[in-house]
Amino acid sequence: MRWNYILNIVGILTFFLGLTMLLPLLFGLYYSDQSVIPLTYSIVITVFFGILIYASCKNSKTDFITQREGMAIVAIGWAVVGFFAALPFYFGGCFNTFTDAMFESVSGFTTTGASVLTNIENVSKGLLLWRSFIQWLGGMGIIVLSIAILPFIGVGGIELYKAEVPSPIPDKLKPRIRETSMVLWKVYILLTLLEIFFLLFGGMDFFNALCHSFTTMPTGGFSTKNSSIAYFDSVYIDVVIITFMFLAGINFSLHYQMLKNKPLAIWRDPEGRFFIGLVILLTTIVTLNIYGNAFETIGQSIRFGLFQVVSIITTTGFATFDYEKWPAMSQLILLLCMFLGACAGSTGGGMKCIRIIICIKYCYKELFLFIHPHSVMQIKIGGKSVPENIIRSIIGFLSLYIGLFVISSILLSGMGVDFITSFSAVAAAIGNIGPGFGLVGPVENFANIPCLGKWLLIWCMLLGRLEIYTVIILFVPEFWRK
């Protein structure tokens, strides 16, 4: 482990983060609201520390980084970035404690969308934009972005990329990692622009269209309104947001292929097909379950059912209705969606469909081996067999995911939080969803969680966003041995 080198890159990231604060500052100046001063302070401090860390750890030229170093850079980088991104909230006086500011910032960067703001509409526009903007940065990955635009990270790019965008079955779109990052960001920006256009077309004002697009595409879920998307109460806006949440939940390399004249790429991809099928199935169940129960008409049941299923399964976390008033079956299906998650290579969180598919096939294989003890069977995805090491890593991932979820929810309940709340808050944090059930339901927020509990959830959100391994590895003693 070369600390020099790790901190050096973390310094670059911090500096870069400071520069990104210029965008909300511009808005602040335009609207001339109270966000100008806290943002200016934050930029100065962040840029200063960025340069300080970078300069104090100036390292000799190196032409490679190890996988271990890559993971350390990403994990530490995310924690540091979360810290500095919290400064504008803290200086802006949105929160009384730094814990709350940090929670909001990490919840943003990890695209969770769990908020501790009690009255969102009171916050100045510059800070609201910053709040949405960090989700947008975190969605495609700030490190992927740095690889794409900062030439001097070039060397160890592949290790950083693997640590930040862990994909069970790696696919590199272009021969060079830099070009791959660039392509992903271009697709991401294109989709965001499209969404802004469609929202403006539906009569939303520019500021809200921008903020909501910034939080839909990364499947984040921060809204500028207290009552989330329900505020707009428009079928058109619901449909636009459903569409873009859904698109954001699909592997971005498939979007790229579709743009490259392969319009059926999503349907040809086994994971894409599974995801579409799953959304249709779960929506049908929820719709039938809430029809005549929470809603009078089938149209309304479909509108709200589909929105909520897509919102939770893509791990966005927008709400158009208080689903805690729905029957138990619908609530349990939404809880299930929190664990399932979207496709690998998307901006969504959760366990990811591809892992679920492989896990199901693996279980079937085990059962099959009981029936035919001498049989040889390969787990295949789209006609190609999945190598043994990838399957092992997926099974390990799922076990860690469940294990950490169980331990964290027990710890949270130990802090005096009730059963449903601690259970769902951890599920919503580790899956990067946002709202849960109970005290953290769609109409409440995380402000009632005790201080220590918030730090626990911050940890869970980072775990979930970096897909467990990158974070948890820092806590394995062997990692630090020379």
Place this chain on the structure above:
Amino acid sequence: MKIIIIGAGEVGFHIANRLAHENKDVVVIDHNEQAIRRVEESIDVQVVDGKGSSPAVLEKAGIKAADILLAVTDSDETNLVACLFANIISPATKKLARIRNGDYDKYHENFRKFAPNIDTIINPEIEVVKIIDGLLSVPGAVDVSKLAGDRVKVIGVQLEKNSRMAGVRLIDFPRILGSQRTLIAAVVRDEKVFIPRGNSKLLPGDIVYFVSQKEKLSDTLSLFDKYAQPLNNVLIVGGGRLAVRLAMLLEEKSIHTKIIEKNKNRCVELAEKFNKVVVLCGNGTDQRLLKEENVGDMDAVITLTNDEEINILASLLSKRMGARKTITKISNFSYLAMMPAIGIDQVVSPRLSAINTILQHIRRGKVLSAISIKGEQAEILEAEALETSDIVDKPLNRISFPKGAIVVSIIHDNDIIIPTGDSIIRPGDKIIIFALSQAISKVEKILSVKLEYF
């Protein structure tokens, strides 16, 4: 008529033998001393010692004067290179090559159109898969051949003890069967093929060859008390190329298929190829494994390993354990004759198939296809009746047909006629003739194809 054969293996040897008996000039090229000695000692052909892929050796063998080149070594690459040089040295020579690797399947057409301009590519594995498919689809058959573009089938069935045909003389058939007529082309008894006369009796244990139209096949089979049974479960022993082709076919037909393969790595490869086929790692003769996989409930067990002793053993074991039907791959021709004696009735041989296909293509004058029965004792020929021939335009009973040969079908326009003594062959009709090997050259003569032959 000069034919050069490269490769004196099982296929090359037997083709050379057959062609030599038919008075063709045959040159055999091989560089294996033992193989050469075997040819020299037993067949009247010229032998050249050397590599068939070498242009010098080809010239020495007289490629420029040769009408046909048969490249039938075990190596696809040698065969291809030999054809390539033959194409350069003597473009007029017809070239036949045996190419077995499935990777080349897609390029057969290219080989034909461009250099080396191979006229016919023989892939015995494809043929064998077709044969196995035929055996599986015809209940009780021990031999199935297709003629006239699959419209006519020549079927061999074994008579059971309690069959109503057993002990019946051929002239009594109409009395027993009424209007249903069938023509018995040949009978195999005690390893010998003969053409039954009117007063010959059929005995239990005989293998009876008959000709049937495709549509009437199940009716005819019911005369021999063979009824169609559904085919749902198949076990294949051995996971070679042949097994892969067969399993692909069965998988397409949604038949539950299992493959037993010994080699663990090969098993993994197989498992990658298939979606529904169950790949089992183990020995085909392991009784515990066979029991575990319910071999007794299998509709067919097909043994295709490269070791024929294992094939025979596995087939016998599965039959003993209750499998309904077994098909065994045998490569060594000397084993073929004794298979019925030890209780193995359905046998396939890639080499025999290769020989059949090659013969068929060599005779491609007016003879449309040729199929060997019982090794080399008899052949079924499909030919076109020429105007110049002695056999046209008069009733069959007035033709002096060679002894040991019989016309089993006449295809007139699109009608398939099972001939009687009064039937008349018209010019342009296709006829199917069953001939014992000693009668083949006489049959060719009577067909008047000799002048045009080749």
